[in-house]
Amino acid sequence: MSNNNYLLTFHMTWSYGACLQAFATLEALKNVGCKAEILNFINPYERKGNETPFQLIKDGDFKAGLIAAAKNIIFQRAKLHARAFKKFHSRLPRTERVYTSCAQMADIEADALIVGSDQVWNPFITGGIEPAFFLQFGKATRRLSLASSLGSHIYNEIEQQEIREYLTKFDAISVREAHAVEQIAPLTEKPVFRCLDPTLLLDREYWRAFSQKPEGFKGNERYILVFNLASRTDKEMELWKRFSIDSGLPLWRLSNNTFKDKVFERLLLGMTPEEFVWLIDHAQYVITDSFHGTAFSVNMGKPFVAMEPIRGNRARIVDLFNLVGMDNRMLAESACELPSIDLDYSYAESALCEERSRCMAWIKGALND
Template identity: 35%
Template sequence: MKIALVTIHNANNYGAIFQAFALQEVLSRYGEVEIVDYENRHVSRSFDLVRLKPTLHGALGAGKDIFRILPRARAIKKFKAFIRTNFKLTDRLSQRDLLQNGLKDFDCYVAGSDQIWNPACVSDRREIDPVYFLDFASNGCRKISYASSLGSYVYDENEKAILKNLLRDFSNISVREKSAKEFLDSLLGGGVSHVLDPTLLLSMEEWLVRLDVNNYKAKLPEEKYILLYTVPKVPLIRKAVDLVAKKMKLKIISLDQGLSAGAAVDRQIRDAGPLEFLKLFAGAEFIVTDSFHGVCFSLNFNKPFMAISPGKHSNRLESLLGGLGLINRLIGSEDELKGFSGFESDCSYREALQSMREASLNYLTRSLEGMGAQSARLNL
């Protein structure tokens, strides 16, 4: 069976790269997988050394890129090397190529994870992109989604009609957040599954061994450290880092390509590639993060962590941590921060995580039933 996977795979973003890799790995148990090398400039612009956009915000962003151009260049080089080494891609195709000419010779098309169904994440104009809804797929072929995400985007009535039409011929639909399941169930009349992010389908051992992380040579900390990984850089991060540093009496290492770490740290690593990311998470004593994928890797690597709520964008974290009985690790206020006591490793969620992982893999088996899934089931 030949499977075409559409996802966000070509971005200077750790979470995007890892979810694409993980889903490719899992789908390969069912057949031959190729990631559709869709050239979406809104996404791939993150690989431009200096990102230029004719807006005030764009000008400020370009200035920041110039000030950190050397570590940025090193990081981008590492990301591109990871993609070349680990992804099996189709030819590079534009939206016009795909929608006008289609993509033939595949038995199944998969709309993958990440925020591919969030117009704000995939379009300069905040428009629904039909490519991420497999609108180019050959007629009669099976179309499914796995952990596709709407993020916190709210569809208006016109967009709901477009969305419903684009999803009408999907065989199976699954999403990453409980809120997205409830929304689509209401829109489509039910039948939507709630599954894990692909990064959680692989165990820690699978991540480290498959990518040979332990043998990757990089100048990483030799002493014990607390890892800070922040994406939206919510203000509460500063106080969270101060509290954890005082409590644990360890140095703070920041994994952040930006000019600032968003908090007081002992060292900021601005040029980490994907393998350094994994190595830093695997070696940390404790993790402070406001990132969804920061939490995913903390869980997978069995690290004690504090998740700082990114406010209105916290539905992903609430869905995941609520399902694992770890909502107390999601901190949204100074009072919650002062009452935090989870500085030690906690294995109580492992059984729930394994159960969710098995349910998610079973979803894929059911979705691909009759297309080689019977043999794949034996290898899960």
């Protein structure tokens, strides 16, 4: 496999899942002999969540700029994000030039152009169908989709027509969820393969070697780790507190702002992606509404509960649960207690290992025709 290979993905966000999936995609490609670097494409719409107050005000959004500035001052958001992600971002191999459109990438030549994984095909995140994430630029021997996701989005007729045309250029297509297969398969004559999220393509031992103990930790701490992407209800937090009291384990929240709900005994602030993995691996129990929080809990064999995502994007979690036989770990709205701390992983580990082998074989075949 040549070394002239490029990956398009989300890679500069303040998100553990996005950072780790980008890193894992490169590692998975490397494991089948494909050395790639990230094509430093930034979708302007997706970037909005990472803009500085100055950038927002400069672009004319004074209200958003003032809100962002207040969060940075009161809750130290910018400082904590920098501590968590700046060094990790700098280590990801990517092109020096930054691109924001297909036109800017028209002259790129590659042996393989690869898009994935994450929600690169979700118009809600990219501000409409993003041609760049459908590889509509440059010259390439092969164009591949690797576990691309569209979240829970359902394409309308106009979006379907646009995507149908874009997919004609692809040599191999894989998506991350069964829902994505249902959406994409009718739009192309090519087979659509369902592939694991790249973080799950790397096994537990790999991630343990990757992980790093946070400063000040001994390694024998006992805690319940809470990693939620959105504010949760008082009822849910009451369940967490009751579970904490019954189990004798304190509630520690992983967060990148200093706001602290009263149920938490400790905030884990500014943790790096390496520390994020370590904290999940060493938790006695994980409570999360994040797909990657769930995925790493499963991959590391930890007892956990997944809450319904606030933004309604449950397809990715449901699909993972169907694979590993853990649909009872999704917390129902009517639940009066959290699932047990006891969790048998024998079936899940076997299913995940088998699926990992199947997906890596597909990736190798897709790259080598």
